[in-house]
Amino acid sequence: MRHPFFLLPMRVRWVLLAALLALFLFTGMRADGGIRKKKLGSIVDLELAATRARAEAVLGRWRKNGAIAGAVAGVHWDFLFIVAYSCGLSLLCTMAAGARDGLWARAGNGLAWAATLAGACDVVENGGLLTMLSGTVAQPVPAATAAFAAVKFTLAAAALGYAIAGAVVCAWK
Numbered sequence: 205m206r207h208p209f210f211l212l213p214m215r216v217r218w219v220l221l222a223a224l225l226a227l228f229l230f231t232g233m234r235a236d237g238g239i240r241k242k243k244l245g246s247i248v249d250l251e252l253a254a255t256r257a258r259a260e261a262v263l264g265r266w267r268k269n270g271a272i273a274g275a276v277a278g279v280h281w282d283f284l285f286i287v288a289y290s291c292g293l294s295l296l297c298t299m300a301a302g303a304r305d306g307l308w309a310r311a312g313n314g315l316a317w318a319a320t321l322a323g324a325c326d327v328v329e330n331g332g333l334l335t336m337l338s339g340t341v342a343q344p345v346p347a348a349t350a351a352f353a354a355v356k357f358t359l360a361a362a363a364l365g366y367a368i369a370g371a372v373v374c375a376w377k
Contacts, residue, residue: 239266
C-alpha cells in the first residue's frame with residue numbers, strides 16, 4: 205500500500221515539508237524540558253533506562269535538582285515533535301522515492317511507513333515516560349519504554365538514511 209503522502213503534488217509536499225521543519229525546530233527546542241540546561245543528561249537517559257534501578261537513578265537525579273516538572277512538560281511538547289519528525293521523514297522518503305523506479309521507489313514507500321511507525325512507537329514510549337515521571341517505575345514500564353524507544357530510533361534512522369541518500373541521488377540526476 206502506497207503511503208498517503210504520494211497522493212500530494214510535489215509542490216504541496218515542499219510547502220508541507222517547510223511547515224513541518226518549522227514545527228520540528230520550534231518543538232525540538234522545548235522537548236527536553238530544560239534537563240540539558242541543568243546538566244542532568246537528557247530525556248533519552250530515561251527512555252533507554254530499561255531497568256527499574258537505572259530509571260530510579262535518573263529520576264532521583266532529576267527530582268533532587270527540581271527537573272521532574274520540566275521533564276513532564278518536555279514530554280508533552282514531544283507529542284508535537286513526533287508529528288513533525290515522523291511526518292517530515294515520511295514526506296522526505298516519498299519525495300526521494302520519486303527519484304528512481306523499481307526497488308528504490310518500493311524502499312522509499314516502505315521507509316515512509318517506517319517513519320510513521322517510528323512516530324507511533326514514540327507515542328507509546330511517551331506514555332511510559334509519563335508513567336515513570338509520575339512515580340511508577342516498576343517493570344515492565346522501563347523495559348517496554350526502552351524497547352519502543354529502540355525501535356523508534358532504528359526506524360527513524362533508517363528513514364533518515366534513505367532521505368539523505370535520496371538527496372544525493374536527486375543531486376546526481
